[in-house]
Amino acid sequence: MNTSELLRYMTKAVTYDLGKEFFPGMTHNRAHPTFVFSLISSHAESAREGSQSSASCFFILGGHTGTHIDALGHYAEHGHVFGHPDQSIFDLEGYTTGLSVGGVERTPPVLRRGVLLDIPRLHGCEVLPANHEIGPKDLEGALHRQKVTMNSGDVLLIRTGWMRHWEDQIKYCGIMPGVSHEGAQWIANRKVAFTGTDTNSFEKIDRTKKQVHVVLLARYGIQIMECLYLEDLARDARWEFIFVALPLRIRGATGSPIRPIAISL
């Protein structure tokens, strides 16, 4: 194959949009700032200058607001972020400069094979209950049931169905299903490159009390995507696809908003 053939196939494929809309009042976790938007100049104002007019806008958002990807430096263990065992993050951060190591600008464009594991489908329900811990048994079970293989370097997406509660901020950001510590270890053992889910916090703190974010980000260098829209992929039973996410290169940032896609042939 060559570039022309790549083009022929890729541009004919079905694209699934995995990003949610950003708008004032959108659901957000209260640990992060809300989305703020305004036009800075409107068409009506600029129209006086002639028959052409233009409008422009600005907005404020948190690195972890809406559909986003966590930078490796979002979490540290013993003061170290992934890939920098000899440096203390406490000496490498500043309010206006952000993180000097592990910032989201170091995340390469993500263009990889993606796999979706649909956990509610495995359990014969639409949405997992709020107390559901996704562990190795669920992940293995879904893999087996969906007859899909996972390779090292894949992007692993895990559906809980919780996106159905998106409009209800209190419910969506409240107690929610998530990946357990053992589940995270399973993900790490599979050597996936990135992982993501349709909830706001990915994890479920289980009896080990260990934070999944620390395991995946700080210990194994596996970046996490949250608030993904996985409903259409699940409906169409597209378990394997080409996954693309292009995080903004925000220097020193702990996360970036994204609008990922899944390309299905």
Next chain:
Amino acid sequence: MRVGKQEQEREMLSDSINQMIKKGKIYDLGKEFFMGMPRYPTHPPFMFSLIRTHKKPSSSEDTSSAACMFTVGGHTGTHIDALGHKSKGGRVYGHGEEIYERQSCPFGLEVGGIEETPPILRRGVLLDVPRLKGCDVLPSQFSISDTDLELAVSKQKVEVREGDVLLVRTGWVKYWGEGEKFGGPPEAPGIGDSACHWMVSKKVAYTGTDTTAFSQVKNGKPVGRTHAILMAENGIQIMETLFLEDLAKDEAYEFLFIALPLKIKGGTASPIRPIAVVY
């Protein structure tokens, strides 16, 4: 039976495309966002702060996390304009009603907002105009014409087809580190109106360049009516502040172009980090 065969073919195709992704070369066409980054003067500066640092003085925990927030203009840094960014005679492309009544500061544009832009996944072509002229960077008074694009096409032996993303290089991004000279220059090279008409005749789907204004800039003002021709009259969205240097250096003139604008409801533009994939 038939479905089974199709499934099999799809798997084979998927395998070969996956192989290709692994071996393909990805060019990053987005610039970094940081405090003090160059910007066009009519748009707000990029502002950033951590809202929580890792350092927690009284904490005995062995784990920590940090989080951030930022303020960004839709047209700051590498970005794509929404069709509703520009109107002609009060109308934005694809919508018959006057835009003046269909916009508001808190909610933006009711029609033509950036959330209407689909993920962009198309054949891309780079036309390197400085190369055509035998220079590194086009001079500040240079306006790119239809003839320049036509000549670049023949010199580079590349074809521009309907539905393509057409990227045009001026080389001006060389001055990125020089603040105003890049962001809001008194003079800068850019795309002329005849080049825009040429793009329209080629039926390109999107276009973009490596300056902040797209149009040529003279006395601090954009020249011509490029945005009106492309966006308001023909529905061709514009990307600005693209980093095209690596593509040009490698003479990668044909590629798979991907850009995924954020779905900012009613937004006039979105920051992006586009890529070009070459196999």
